[in-house]
Amino acid sequence: MPFYLLFAADANIDFGEILTGFLAVFAVCGVFYVVEPLTYFPILGPAGMYQAFMIGNVSNKLLPSAIVAQDAIGAKPGTRKGEYAATAPIPWGSTHDSMRPSLSLRNRPPHSRIPAKMAPDPC
Template sequence: MTAVTTADTSALDRNYTRTTTVWGNATLFAGFLLATYLPFHVLLFTDVPVTFAQILTAFIAVAAAYGVFWFVEPITYFPILGPAGMYQAFMIGNISNKLLPAAIVAQSTIGAKPGTKKASYAATAAICGAAFVHVVSMLVFVGILGSWIVTILPPPVTAIAQSYILPAILGGVVVQLIGTVKNLKSTFVAIVVGIVVVFAIMPFVPVVVQGFKIAICVVLTVVVVWFTRNKQERVDEDDEVFIN
């Protein structure tokens, strides 16, 4: 068996990064075109009374409510998912309740520190597995058995599932992430910032904070942790980071 040298590993990593960047940009741009094509098709090729002004107004209304996530989600997901995982995640969707938990569990299982190349590779593999399981389960439990399952489930069970399943998943992700990162200071800062924003700031300026509370919490946490970080901390050679 031929030993793999550091130079070989670096070359493989560069090729992997270059390939995922090219195909990631191409597939995401294709998805962007498909996602935004329909209103312009209706405007240009049908007799539906829709104007460009109406499309623009609708876009601005949605952007005002959700535009903050265009910045918050990439910043918060990137250290965990890595470059290739980000391309996959934003193409597949269901990031916070499916792909992120899968990546965190995979990284925790192999002891990979978030923000490293090892963690990035683990996240990519975990996302592939999560997407495969998701598609198969959708085909079986929704495509084949979906209507039948809905008819036999009592309404109270459905109501409980709708109310508690997502919070339970997200709560488990938070706990798993805290246990994986094992950084008491960052965890403490995030909790304190969240408490301050929700209970000390929102009651006084709810209109301003309501739509941006997540962004405010993320930005404040990142800023505080960054300026209070240990600048002498070193990263093991096996855990080479993919971000500077």
């Protein structure tokens, strides 16, 4: 986008303004780029980190499931047993999210899945 603004668009923006905007955003978001991996690694381990960052939504879904799994079997974070326990629930968290729409359709009555113009008359 910055290259488009500089070279293709007639936006009358110079490189200094683009650099200022980039640095402002990086000052806020760049901290997470460093802090998140450092804080997640002791809990998830290397395999869990790879899976979690490939799937996404680490702090809201995958990290809590890893902590609950470690707690359920009594594993301490940072140990090999803790890494295995943290890696196991991560794929299930993503599978749950991808299966949610199909499961919600399955629990409806059969006639509600048919479009209204094709549904049989309930009377």
